[in-house]
Amino acid sequence: MSDATGHKTSLLEPDARTKARNAAERRFRLMGLSAVGLGVLALVVLLSSVLGNGLSAFQQTSISLTIPLDEKKLDKSGKRDPAVMAKVTTVGYGKLIQEALKDMLAEAGVDDGGLKPKELMGLLSKEAAADLRDRVLADPSLVGTTLSFNAMANGRVDGFFKGRVTLKSAERDANITPEQLQLAQRMADAGLIKTGFNWAFLTNPDASELRPESAGLGVAILGSAYMMLIVLVLSLPIGVAASIYLEELAPKNRWTDLIEINIANLAAVPSIVFGILALALFINFLGLPQSAPIVGGLVLTLMTLPTIIIATRASLKSVPQGVRDAALGVGASKMQAIFHHVLPLAMPGILTGTILGLARALGESAPLLLIGMVAFVKDYPASPPQGFFDPASALPVQVYSWTQRADPAFAERASGAIIVLMLFLLTMNAVAIILRRRFERRW
């Protein structure tokens, strides 16, 4: 064997060219490996930051109180008429809670540190009195009994047990004093303050700036679920039907080419542009209500359609022509060939595209800001279909609005909301994988 110069070369000794080629391959492998490594590192940092900040949102400190519901104070008439009982405001209930708290400290022999009643109440969430009042008004027969009531601790006390608030930071804090925190510590030592799973975080509506402890994702989860329902019901049939028409039935001419280019372009349009479109079309022109899941669902449908159409067309295209020929050859009509043979084979791809589109829609916040879903919504939307028109929030928008608030307790809540959002996405992807497996014949 000889090289271009005519010299004999040995197989045992790589020549310069081979060495250079092998070196190039090694360099490329190294670059690929470092790219993957960088990606994994970024993911680890992201997850650990979100989990580190957000996991504590799923824990909540609370104080278990035994409250005698005195008829004289709550229902003087004795008729248990909620309309009359509503005259007693949260101030009245607050006094009941305050007494119960004092009694509990005395009974357990915990020194109250000479704190004033108002400071004592500062240990509890401002939401506690309203909670108690709601419970009593919902069930007037409770009056006259002794109720065991779990009152949420104040956000600062909660933060103290999670390490966010320290005695030192409390000195400069207008909302809490070191003395209050020391009392909270004594109460915890006596077993009066407990920490448990924070169901309220998943069910409560949003709360005001001053009550981070009672802020929850209930309305946002409902709003997001309603919107996903609308997106799924609208975009899957419309998207699949449009793809089947364009791919299998439409004549190939300049018009269908134009449509194809426009669909590809629509998939790349920034989502905020869809928000402006929705604002102009659905709210200003059609007069649909602001902040409503129906509008959010419609705009997310518009956004998801191109993704679904592109994915569906690609998977229809990948079905071998032989299958269509075979079906037509035995005398199936075009529709039968599509629905009996082509569509089942394309199903895994269609489902993957749909779930990807839905996942993108679930995490979308920009267009929702423009249609007013960022508003503070305290009331749960009704059940569908009426609920589609009620104001609601959405998970990504809730994250956005919580990160804007001053209290660090909301930063924890925002990370917690991100975890919930990611769990939803994981669930959707898992569903996609399971559906794929079911539709994917192994032949």
Add this chain to the structure above:
Amino acid sequence: MNDMRLTERAVTEKAKMSARGVQVHYGTNHALKDVDVDILDKTVTAFIGPSGCGKSTFLRCLNRMNDTVASARVTGKIEMDGQDIYDPRVDPVQLRAKVGMVFQKPNPFPKSIYDNVAYGPKIHGLTRTKAELDEVVESSLRKAALWNEVKDRLAAPGTGLSGGQQQRLCIARAVATSPEVLLMDEPCSALDPIATAQVEELIDELRAQFSVVIVTHSMQQAARVSQRTAFFHLGSLVEYGETGTIFTSPRDPRTESYITGRIG
């Protein structure tokens, strides 16, 4: 072998399908020029010729599969039992139930063997009960000489069979709709010699029930299975006649060149 068939042939001289002046254009490409052919009933007709000569194009005209090609334009007249199959009143779906087709590449549906064969009868409503359908499936698989190999695994996927078995499954699928004409587009080009022999034997048996039109690249195959042969060259029908005559004393010098291997 052909000489033996010369005697059998005389029974059927009735034309099942007849084509007159058929022209096919793909866009600006003139793929088929002025073809006149009579397909006889209960006869095997072979189309031979070099690649791109238009024989497959003509075959696909016979069951209007060319309708699915957007750029294809077919003119001329093709009649089946005296009825124009390109008449606007004809639904190609109904035509294809009568004119079955087997493709070059075995293309069973990604379903079970049973469902592959049962699909045609099902969509055409040929059977009323499950028992009838079972019967049709069995007899079709028997006709395709596949029954003994698959009778114990009818629920197994059709795509899991070997290439030759898949092609026979496709033949069974085409036979199941009881067609009057069976078109075969190079059915053995993807098969080994043993599977080819099985399919050829099958074609000979199927001839008893309907006419078979087969496109093939192998002149030996044409000589073995067919009674009539058409030679296509550059989009034109050069010569059409009894297989024995075409191979022993062709009239056209181009036919002679092709069968002796000088052009192609």
